[in-house]
Amino acid sequence: MSTMYEVLPGPEHFLPPAAASMGVRLPDPGQAHIHGKIVNEDEAMEVAARQFLSAKVPTIFPGPLVLWAWNEKAAKKATAIRHLYETIKESVSPSQQAMLIPMPDYRPKYPKINPEIEINPNHPNLTIWHNKIDACMFVGVHCHQANLSLKIIRGGTYCYTMAMCAQAGHEDAMVSFRDATADKIMRLADWVKKLKGSVEPPKD
Amino acid sequence: MSKERIKIAPEMFEIMPSEYQDLVDRATYGKEGRGWKDIGTSKELIEEHSLCAGCPESMAFRYILASLPAPEDTVMVGSTGCTSLVFPHVGVHNIHSLFGNQNAIASGLKRALSVRFPGQVKDVVVLAGDGATVDIGLDMTLQAWFRQEKFTTICFDNELYANTGGQESGLMQKGFVAKMAPVGKTFEKVKLPEIARESGCHYVVNCTVSKPNLVEKVIKNAIHVAREIGPTYLQLYTPCILEIGKNSMEGLQEMRDSEKPTERFAYKEYVSDEAKELLTELAAKEKERKAAAKKQLAEKQLAGKA
Numbered sequence: 001m002s003t004m005y006e007v008l009p010g011p012e013h014f015l016p017p018a019a020a021s022m023g024v025r026l027p028d029p030g031q032a033h034i035h036g037k038i039v040n041e042d043e044a045m046e047v048a049a050r051q052f053l054s055a056k057v058p059t060i061f062p063g064p065l066v067l068w069a070w071n072e073k074a075a076k077k078a079t080a081i082r083h084l085y086e087t088i089k090e091s092v093s094p095s096q097q098a099m100l101i102p103m104p105d106y107r108p109k110y111p112k113i114n115p116e117i118e119i120n121p122n123h124p125n126l127t128i129w130h131n132k133i134d135a136c137m138f139v140g141v142h143c144h145q146a147n148l149s150l151k152i153i154r155g156g157t158y159c160y161t162m163a164m165c166a167q168a169g170h171e172d173a174m175v176s177f178r179d180a181t182a183d184k185i186m187r188l189a190d191w192v193k194k195l196k197g198s199v200e201p202p203k204d
Numbered sequence: 205m206s207k208e209r210i211k212i213a214p215e216m217f218e219i220m221p222s223e224y225q226d227l228v229d230r231a232t233y234g235k236e237g238r239g240w241k242d243i244g245t246s247k248e249l250i251e252e253h254s255l256c257a258g259c260p261e262s263m264a265f266r267y268i269l270a271s272l273p274a275p276e277d278t279v280m281v282g283s284t285g286c287t288s289l290v291f292p293h294v295g296v297h298n299i300h301s302l303f304g305n306q307n308a309i310a311s312g313l314k315r316a317l318s319v320r321f322p323g324q325v326k327d328v329v330v331l332a333g334d335g336a337t338v339d340i341g342l343d344m345t346l347q348a349w350f351r352q353e354k355f356t357t358i359c360f361d362n363e364l365y366a367n368t369g370g371q372e373s374g375l376m377q378k379g380f381v382a383k384m385a386p387v388g389k390t391f392e393k394v395k396l397p398e399i400a401r402e403s404g405c406h407y408v409v410n411c412t413v414s415k416p417n418l419v420e421k422v423i424k425n426a427i428h429v430a431r432e433i434g435p436t437y438l439q440l441y442t443p444c445i446l447e448i449g450k451n452s453m454e455g456l457q458e459m460r461d462s463e464k465p466t467e468r469f470a471y472k473e474y475v476s477d478e479a480k481e482l483l484t485e486l487a488a489k490e491k492e493r494k495a496a497a498k499k500q501l502a503e504k505q506l507a508g509k510a
Binding site: 082102 | 210211212213214215216219220221224251252253254289292293
């Protein structure tokens, strides 16, 4: 099946197709994908950094795999994520608002989540809408829940989605990395620092 | 076994919603002698629930979660019904099974946990309604008991299918007319406690949840006996106030009325000889622990005065 389908910001429609069913395939080690096209990892790093720097509300969504200190590896990733967030915060203009919003677990919360301070995979659009998030990155979210979130976001919002996946990546993200490590997250922070000042901030 | 299992990454602590911070700071995971009296002074393992106001099932849920001897090493297996609306809000591992197969799931789970964590205590507790336990899942319930599976089965008996509008269940009392059972029940309430005893359960109790200290005692007994000896069964009356035409405030009185000596939820207990021996041993240990704690407190106070 040839890949004509591009994974682009939505709103696509209520039930966007799974990108995999449209022919988008996952990158091999050392690669990433942008809008469904396989590229080398550095190219995707640059695109991701530019997205963070040009968004009005660049946001990182850390999931349970990094929010909780399960082991040393998880704790290192948490440190790297915090560093990435601080780097984005320092690198954007005052009109931009960088955010770090947790996805602490996956339960359908009652009566509903507080979209100001958390995101839930069953209705991630609430957090995106509430905070007017236009670029986000998921990291440390179990793959099934990340896929669910990415599809809902693509379906109902205009947010640009990125995935820093510790496994094989996500077809449903607009940019997806694979085999995420603390070092890889730090490298992305370096890209943000490197491009600081060279990316035009968003227009009001 | 303690809160060491649930540490938030330090860099992420401040961004976590307060209920998670509380769970780490103020919950009673790992606390020796935890029980219903911790309710109100510590973080409960149940967040806001979605049951009706005044629902006795919500009280039962709170008492049970407060009484689990080792919540961090417990997996609860639920089934379809009102309980499945609560499980997403509890701070204990849980599995939602298909309607009726909860005891089959629990059997496999308990065995898998024994293989995966040899030598470690891992409790499995089934919590399901009367429809799942006695009607749809009776086969799985009984087979688990016949096989002497080492876990506790708790039935929240509200005597009908409350969640779907009031259909007749096997545990409904004879003659009762419900919204979706207009003719009235034509046969007797199934005597599951007696069936449990005959099927090999080592600890069986039939009671209401009007007295939290009693609920705590039976929960702890049932889990300890299941851990060491074999299957245990608790049938707890948690009336559905909506389906029996009561108001929010009347749930407690309904339970009190139903536990009178001549009523169907008069306290009934069966303990096998093996279980009796174990419970006597545990009671002696608990007495020792309490005496030691009392002594320690007195010494501390004395030292403080000096």
